[in-house]
Amino acid sequence: MLHGPSRTAKIAGVAALAGMMMAVVVAGVVTRERPVPATTPVPQATAVPEALTRELDRCATLTMPDAGCEAAWAANRRRFFGEEGAQP
Template sequence: MTLAILHASSPPTPRAPVPPISGASAHPAAADVADRCRTVTVADADCEAAWDAKRRHFFGQKD
């Protein structure tokens, strides 16, 4: 119990700062599609394909 109290009262260890993510490495056409698709309110084949590709990339799935 004493160890748990000491651990809880000790200050957290500092972590390395997270480097900022730059949009410069993104493909410009993909960035334009993503910006346009954020505001689209109707079905759009280009937007659906872009979001599907982004989803596959996020989950690490191959094409």
């Protein structure tokens, strides 16, 4: 005479089902999308002037020292660090 699954098999099945459900919950919590923090717009005063941008692009391709490039990099550093006299 055949009887249904044993008590141990039932407990193992319920434990396996509970484990799978727990894994789904943990995966859902871990991968939940978090809101992106709002970014502040860059004030127009700190925008890089077009002439400085072109000069820095030109200087990036040079391999020899250039006085104009040294001045452009110095102006860019002053602008970046917010020092006085940053406007070229």
